[in-house]
Amino acid sequence: MGRILKSYNYEPGKIFRGYTGKSLYINVGDLRIEEKEVTQLMKDKFIGGKGFDLYYLWKAVKPETQWNDPENEIVMSCGPLGGITQYSGTGKTLVAAISPMTDIPVDSNAGGYFGPLLKFSGWDALELQGKAEQEIVVFIDGNKGLIQIETAEGLAEDSHILAEELTRKYAEDEKDMVNVSVVSAGSAARHILYGMLNFSFYDPRRKTVRFKQAARGGLGTILLDKKIKALVVRFKGINPNLNDVADIGLINKIGVKYHKEMRDLDEKQNGMRKIGTANTILVMNKYDLLPTRNFQTGGDPEAVKISPQVFIENFLTQGIHDGCWYGCTMSCAKTADHFKLLTGPYKGECVTVDGPEYECVAGLGSNLGVFDPQAILEENFYCDTYGIDLISFATCIAFIMECYQRGQISQEDMGGLDLRFGNHEAVLELMHQMSRGEGFGPMAGLGIRKLKKVFAEKFGADPQLLQDIGMESKGLEYSEYCHKESLAQQGGFALTNKGPQHDEAWLIFMDMVNNQIPSFEEKAEALHYYPMFRTWFGLMGLCKLPWNDIVPADNHLTDIPARVPEHVQNYVDIFNGVTGMQIDKAELIRQSERVYNFQRVFNLRMGSGLRQHDKPPYRSMGPVSREEYESRQDLYDKQLREKQGLDPEKMNLDEKIAVTRKYREQQFELLTDAVYKRRGWTKQGVPTLEHLAELGMDLPEVVEVVKQYL
Amino acid sequence: MIIVNTQEHPWHEGMTVQVLLDEKGYIFRHIIVRVNGEYVAEEDWARRMIRDGDDVVVLHLTAGG
Ligand code: SF4
Numbered sequence: 001m002g003r004i005l006k007s008y009n010y011e012p013g014k015i016f017r018g019y020t021g022k023s024l025y026i027n028v029g030d031l032r033i034e035e036k037e038v039t040q041l042m043k044d045k046f047i048g049g050k051g052f053d054l055y056y057l058w059k060a061v062k063p064e065t066q067w068n069d070p071e072n073e074i075v076m077s078c079g080p081l082g083g084i085t086q087y088s089g090t091g092k093t094l095v096a097a098i099s100p101m102t103d104i105p106v107d108s109n110a111g112g113y114f115g116p117l118l119k120f121s122g123w124d125a126l127e128l129q130g131k132a133e134q135e136i137v138v139f140i141d142g143n144k145g146l147i148q149i150e151t152a153e154g155l156a157e158d159s160h161i162l163a164e165e166l167t168r169k170y171a172e173d174e175k176d177m178v179n180v181s182v183v184s185a186g187s188a189a190r191h192i193l194y195g196m197l198n199f200s201f202y203d204p205r206r207k208t209v210r211f212k213q214a215a216r217g218g219l220g221t222i223l224l225d226k227k228i229k230a231l232v233v234r235f236k237g238i239n240p241n242l243n244d245v246a247d248i249g250l251i252n253k254i255g256v257k258y259h260k261e262m263r264d265l266d267e268k269q270n271g272m273r274k275i276g277t278a279n280t281i282l283v284m285n286k287y288d289l290l291p292t293r294n295f296q297t298g299g300d301p302e303a304v305k306i307s308p309q310v311f312i313e314n315f316l317t318q319g320i321h322d323g324c325w326y327g328c329t330m331s332c333a334k335t336a337d338h339f340k341l342l343t344g345p346y347k348g349e350c351v352t353v354d355g356p357e358y359e360c361v362a363g364l365g366s367n368l369g370v371f372d373p374q375a376i377l378e379e380n381f382y383c384d385t386y387g388i389d390l391i392s393f394a395t396c397i398a399f400i401m402e403c404y405q406r407g408q409i410s411q412e413d414m415g416g417l418d419l420r421f422g423n424h425e426a427v428l429e430l431m432h433q434m435s436r437g438e439g440f441g442p443m444a445g446l447g448i449r450k451l452k453k454v455f456a457e458k459f460g461a462d463p464q465l466l467q468d469i470g471m472e473s474k475g476l477e478y479s480e481y482c483h484k485e486s487l488a489q490q491g492g493f494a495l496t497n498k499g500p501q502h503d504e505a506w507l508i509f510m511d512m513v514n515n516q517i518p519s520f521e522e523k524a525e526a527l528h529y530y531p532m533f534r535t536w537f538g539l540m541g542l543c544k545l546p547w548n549d550i551v552p553a554d555n556h557l558t559d560i561p562a563r564v565p566e567h568v569q570n571y572v573d574i575f576n577g578v579t580g581m582q583i584d585k586a587e588l589i590r591q592s593e594r595v596y597n598f599q600r601v602f603n604l605r606m607g608s609g610l611r612q613h614d615k616p617p618y619r620s621m622g623p624v625s626r627e628e629y630e631s632r633q634d635l636y637d638k639q640l641r642e643k644q645g646l647d648p649e650k651m652n653l654d655e656k657i658a659v660t661r662k663y664r665e666q667q668f669e670l671l672t673d674a675v676y677k678r679r680g681w682t683k684q685g686v687p688t689l690e691h692l693a694e695l696g697m698d699l700p701e702v703v704e705v706v707k708q709y710l
Numbered sequence: 711m712i713i714v715n716t717q718e719h720p721w722h723e724g725m726t727v728q729v730l731l732d733e734k735g736y737i738f739r740h741i742i743v744r745v746n747g748e749y750v751a752e753e754d755w756a757r758r759m760i761r762d763g764d765d766v767v768v769l770h771l772t773a774g775g
């Protein structure tokens with residue numbers, strides 16, 4: 001039993017039209033707990049969710065603040081639509097902090113129950129600042145109006161045990177366990193920079209705690225650096241109108257229509273209810289998009305061994321409604337139950353593995369040359385329970401493997417681990433080393449950007465090659481799509497605020513397959529609209545998947561089917577139905593633009609956010625190596641002929657690689673020009689004062705930063 | 711020769727929408743097909759013939775993430 005260091009009683013804010021009107025500040029260093037008013041300015045300009053996170057984070061930090069300074073904050077908020085139960089995907093929590101990977105704000109979102117329960121406990125947002133003297137647990141009881149900070153002695157390290165312990169501890173009885181949600185990291189997050197956060201929800205049918213992750217950018221590393229072992233919220237009494245919405249009838253109506261769509265069409269469309277996002281593995285393989293062996297190629301014949309069917313038939317429990325928040329009929333949060341572990345400290349135990357999602361199978365599978373579903377699930381489990389960002393891990397280890405393959409580092413440099421592509425035993429051992437803080441684990445946990453320096457300085461590796469094959473931008477590892485043939489997606493990853501994560505724009509089909517956006521202006525329009533639209537989910541507390549992983553039966557009759565206009569209208573109507581405001585589709589984009597530009601200026605304030613920071617590695621743009629060129633020689637030769645008017649027959653391989661590179665790098669620069677122009681930024685990527693004024697985002701502190709760069 | 715998503719593609723006798731999709735390797739389930747601007751429903755892909763010179767759009771809807 002933990003010792004109580006601080007108790008604080010409060011009167012829970014009454015929720016009105018999606019907002020409680022109050023946020024909670026906790027300084028874990030001096031144990032200060034304060035209530036703050038959510039102002040009209042915050043609602044007008046920052047809306048909620050990620051907007052509120054960035055608003056508070058800006059106020060908390062200085063330009064020179066480092067990720068492990070006490071003033072860095074972890075801020076979380078679920079947004080005004082968060083917690084409604086009538087529509088699918090309404091339980092996301094948005095988290096932000098200054099990232100140990102990028103040194104700029106990172107935002108990441110997670111399902112699970114924490115955000116909605118936090119709001120129903122009376123808080124639109126939670127700020128955590130300071131560093132505790134000893135490891136603590138922060139507990140919020142929304143029914144009793146009680147906050148307690150307790151010591152964390154005797155608690156387990158890894159999330160699957162820790163969250164279970166805490167859920168049992170704070171629930172009043174077995175039935176109450178569904179009312180408790182825990183945020184925790186895991187043992188590896190102490191030793192690596194890309195530690196992530198697990199957000200729990202209790203599954204009464206499986207009688208186990210399940211997880212979703214706010215995985216990107218090292219948030220779990222920060223949590224443990226603050227000596228916060230876990231956050232726990234408890235709230236009992238979920239009902240369909242806890243948000244006290246303006247028009248419940250409207251929201252019910254939209255929800256009923258959507259759920260019918262899901263029931264009738266999911267099977268024919270993406271099959272989200274059977275396997276979730278991993279349904280696309282073979283599709284990505286076929287379209288040359290499945291990253292394989294550090295993004296060297298876009299597929300492999302062995303991918304059939306990790307196909308959705310393999311997971312469905314052998315591992316994933318079917319026929320259970322698997323939503324990560326109430327009311328989600330897309331219910332894509334699948335599990336492998338009774339999964340027997342073959343390695344590590346829990347060897348021989350049967351566990352529930354949450355997933356695998358697409359990024360897991362592509363990242364821990366094909367990108368590491370691993371085509372063994374059992375190994376992928378085991379890696380998935382340990383990433384989660386150890387608190388490792390699976391995407392950063394996968395992309396980083398793929399980079400290490402290629403460095404090893406190309407003789408840039410030796411087995412000895414890796415502490416004896418034989419990290420060749422496909423060696424899943426070595427991958428798992430590396431994870432266990434991260435958990436124990438031993439061997440090569442902590443070094444591999446630095447992430448690609450820092451490893452490039454270490455490998456060059458310590459092991460004599462070629463810095464240019466490392467730069468070309470290290471799939472990171474801004475310090476964050478790329479998520480798992482081989483996108484060399486889509487210029488728009490190169491921008492979709494590199495011309496982002498936080499780094500190359502696919503939650504801003506996924507334009508590969510639209511660009512590379514449909515050829516719908518051939519000109520720079522059309523690509524730029526897509527790189528304006530989609531990132532803004534996707535940002536909006538982050539302001540609201542919404543999951544993106546129900547937007548376009550299912551579409552209405554008559555979607556093909558609409559003017560721009562890729563935008564799924566009916567679902568966009570649903571979102572506009574739900575926002576109006578919850579808040580009582582009257583926005584339209586154009587204002588929806590404007591709401592996002594305000595926050596998006598604010599985040600860009602925030603990057604500037606932290607010494608980043610310029611054109612030079614938006615550069616991708618060449619592996620993102622084209623073939624680095626001879627083998628890569630040769631793997632798609634017909635395509636690249638054709639492009640030399642058609643796009644550059646050159647005769648490949650008269651060139652040797654190295655010449656062809658060099659002119660291809662020059663051309664592609666130029667194309668990226670032209671794309672950057674077009675995107676900046678469309679976004680209202682200067683050629684250096686700085687939002688103009690006119691654009692900020694037009695958006696109503698010319699706040700004095702924002703203008704002050706921007707002026708330094710104009 | 712036909713046009714598929716603005717690119718040329720060789721035409722041959724007996725080409726149906728389904729044959730074309732197979733040739734192109736378009737296995738994504740979430741697509742919309744239009745031939746000369748006219749929508750072709752999935753149940754008609756196997757019998758809807760494509761003629762030489764047709765303009766075919768195979769729209770893969772955005773997904774991912
Ligand atoms: S679609 Fe999947 S990830 Fe999104 S809220 Fe529903 S269950 Fe969770």
